[in-house]
Amino acid sequence: MAFTTNATIASFGGKLLKLTHAAKSTNCDMNLNLYLPPGSNSGKKIPVLFYLSGLTCTGDNCAEKGFFQHKASEKGIAVVYPDTSPRGLKIEGEDDAYDFGSGAGFYIDATKEPWSKGYNMYTYITSELPQALFSSFEQLDKERVSITGHSMGGHGALTLYLKNPTLYKSCSAFAPIANPINAPWGQKAFSGYFGENNTSKWKEHDATELIKSYKGTPKILIDVGTGDNFYKQKQLLPENFMAAAKEAGVDGCVKLRMQDDYDHSYYFMASFADEHVEFAAKALGV
Amino acid sequence: MAFTTNATIASFGGKLLKLTHAAKSTNCDMNLNLYLPPGSNSGKKIPVLFYLSGLTCTGDNCAEKGFFQHKASEKGIAVVYPDTSPRGLKIEGEDDAYDFGSGAGFYIDATKEPWSKGYNMYTYITSELPQALFSSFEQLDKERVSITGHSMGGHGALTLYLKNPTLYKSCSAFAPIANPINAPWGQKAFSGYFGENNTSKWKEHDATELIKSYKGTPKILIDVGTGDNFYKQKQLLPENFMAAAKEAGVDGCVKLRMQDDYDHSYYFMASFADEHVEFAAKALGV
Numbered sequence: 001m002a003f004t005t006n007a008t009i010a011s012f013g014g015k016l017l018k019l020t021h022a023a024k025s026t027n028c029d030m031n032l033n034l035y036l037p038p039g040s041n042s043g044k045k046i047p048v049l050f051y052l053s054g055l056t057c058t059g060d061n062c063a064e065k066g067f068f069q070h071k072a073s074e075k076g077i078a079v080v081y082p083d084t085s086p087r088g089l090k091i092e093g094e095d096d097a098y099d100f101g102s103g104a105g106f107y108i109d110a111t112k113e114p115w116s117k118g119y120n121m122y123t124y125i126t127s128e129l130p131q132a133l134f135s136s137f138e139q140l141d142k143e144r145v146s147i148t149g150h151s152m153g154g155h156g157a158l159t160l161y162l163k164n165p166t167l168y169k170s171c172s173a174f175a176p177i178a179n180p181i182n183a184p185w186g187q188k189a190f191s192g193y194f195g196e197n198n199t200s201k202w203k204e205h206d207a208t209e210l211i212k213s214y215k216g217t218p219k220i221l222i223d224v225g226t227g228d229n230f231y232k233q234k235q236l237l238p239e240n241f242m243a244a245a246k247e248a249g250v251d252g253c254v255k256l257r258m259q260d261d262y263d264h265s266y267y268f269m270a271s272f273a274d275e276h277v278e279f280a281a282k283a284l285g286v
Numbered sequence: 287m288a289f290t291t292n293a294t295i296a297s298f299g300g301k302l303l304k305l306t307h308a309a310k311s312t313n314c315d316m317n318l319n320l321y322l323p324p325g326s327n328s329g330k331k332i333p334v335l336f337y338l339s340g341l342t343c344t345g346d347n348c349a350e351k352g353f354f355q356h357k358a359s360e361k362g363i364a365v366v367y368p369d370t371s372p373r374g375l376k377i378e379g380e381d382d383a384y385d386f387g388s389g390a391g392f393y394i395d396a397t398k399e400p401w402s403k404g405y406n407m408y409t410y411i412t413s414e415l416p417q418a419l420f421s422s423f424e425q426l427d428k429e430r431v432s433i434t435g436h437s438m439g440g441h442g443a444l445t446l447y448l449k450n451p452t453l454y455k456s457c458s459a460f461a462p463i464a465n466p467i468n469a470p471w472g473q474k475a476f477s478g479y480f481g482e483n484n485t486s487k488w489k490e491h492d493a494t495e496l497i498k499s500y501k502g503t504p505k506i507l508i509d510v511g512t513g514d515n516f517y518k519q520k521q522l523l524p525e526n527f528m529a530a531a532k533e534a535g536v537d538g539c540v541k542l543r544m545q546d547d548y549d550h551s552y553y554f555m556a557s558f559a560d561e562h563v564e565f566a567a568k569a570l571g572v
Contacts, residue, residue: 009549009551009553010511010513010545010546010547010548010549010553010554010557011553011556011557012556012557013557016553064350064351064552064553065350065351067353067356067556069556070353070356070556225296227296259296260296261296262296263295263296265295266350267295267296267297267302267350268296270297270298270353270355270356271296271297271298271299
């Protein structure tokens with residue numbers, strides 16, 4: 001479970017660690033970035049924000065271009081940037097498409113062969129990775145964890161949060177695939193990982209379905225740009241999520257902000273990263 | 287002199303314009319990014335910060351990873367991110383090395399054939415580009431301009447500032463090549479662009495030489511990371527610059543900060559971008 005530290009990079013007064021570890025759930029070595037804010041060796045427990053990346057990305061893109069370290073440094077929050085899928089499993093076709101296989105794990109545990117042999121990002125993110133991190137980095141506070149993500153990672157953040165009400169203190173998302181069972185990206189991924197007709201399984205990983213039966217008081221912030229082409233192409237469907245939240249009587253706990261002219265890029269995320277970290281910080285008690 | 291707008295991207299409440307224009311001095315079309323802060327069409331004149339990039343970069347890298355827009359948005363400052371050289375002049379060998387030719391214009395006007403046919407980034411940055419910008423974007427305030435840059439672009443910022451005391455209100459630099467005539471990168475570039483024995487010309491573009499005879503009260507901020515490998519390899523030589531400033535009696539006007547553990551990367555720049563924009567903002571009267 002131990003991590004290899006490939007690099008330690010000074011960033012906003014803290015350190016960005018480039019880590020690798022052998023993961024059982026994904027059946028391969030996994031890379032990730034861990035940002036430790038200033039003072040992380042002072043003996044104080046540090047809350048943690050998981051950031052889940054979108055299609056084609058690794059944990060590197062947002063660490064470089066997302067600007068989360070800026071406010072995380074100020075608030076004293078660690079940020080975890082995992083990869084988006086297993087890599088190099090030698091499954092036929094795993095590198096053929098940008099929206100399925102490598103870089104497109106969709107934060108589910110695949111039930112269909114051959115993908116089930118390692119495409120288990122749900123277990124990796126909710127269980128194996130946090131266990132490894134909390135065991136290796138004792139300053140990280142496993143009682144204070146929040147989650148955020150972008151696009152496919154926004155889908156991941158929402159579904160992992162809604163399925164695990166005690167695991168995360170809050171959830172935010174940038175341009176999430178909020179209703180994948182009704183969007184081309186989600187339909188392709190769920191067909192491939194779960195099977196075309198396995199709709200009951202599909203619904204278990206659809207944020208819009210999950211919020212309908214959510215018990216409790218969720219804390220969710222979502223930003224979507226009105227200039228986002230994937231929003232226009234109905235890959236994201238945040239309105240469906242809001243309608244379901246309303247149906248469930250929890251729409252008062254979900255803030256959806258449509259941001260004028262913003263696109264799907266890291267320019268969009270960088271512009272609102274401070275606010276998403278502040279949203280998490282409040283839920284994490286810092 | 288007109289610009290073509292290839293894209294308009296929402297960023298920190300303002301707009302990042304991806305521009306192209308035909309430039310005479312560099313003998314080719316030049317790409318650049320222009321960040322216009324919020325409210326830039328309100329009729330108020332907007333001060334301008336030129337950011338000069340380092341070796342291998344275009345105007346894109348810092349616009350994506352430098353986070354200058356964060357504070358520039360707040361302060362109401364436009365940021366110009368030019369390219370680092372002409373491109374595609376079909377000069378033999380122009381793409382052979384990362385530190386000479388394409389991506390390595392060094393902000394000089396080459397005197398040696400064949401480079402003199404377009405490697406004139408000094409004229410481009412100090413004259414042609416600002417004239418084109420101020421003519422096309424009337425909201426930009428040509429009376430309030432500052433300059434900053436990274437590595438080769440830090441050399442550019444320092445030398446353009448010191449050679450043109452009335453053009454810029456302040457200068458800052460990240461890990462600048464502060465004494466190129468005594469550093470391998472500078473020696474290679476100046477040999478190629480000016481000729482091996484043209485040392486009088488070399489000195490005209492060496493910040494350490496220029497500060498010796500600077501008349502007036504410069505406003506200069508320099509950050510260098512102590513973990514910067516190029517600093518360790520003596521490519522940057524900020525101490526020589528400080529010694530020369532002291533010799534000239536202006537060291538009180540130059541702030542050199544050695545930043546613990548920081549490297550040469552955009553992680554380093556992002557960490558201090560807010561402070562460099564604030565330094566410029568003060569000089570620009572905002």
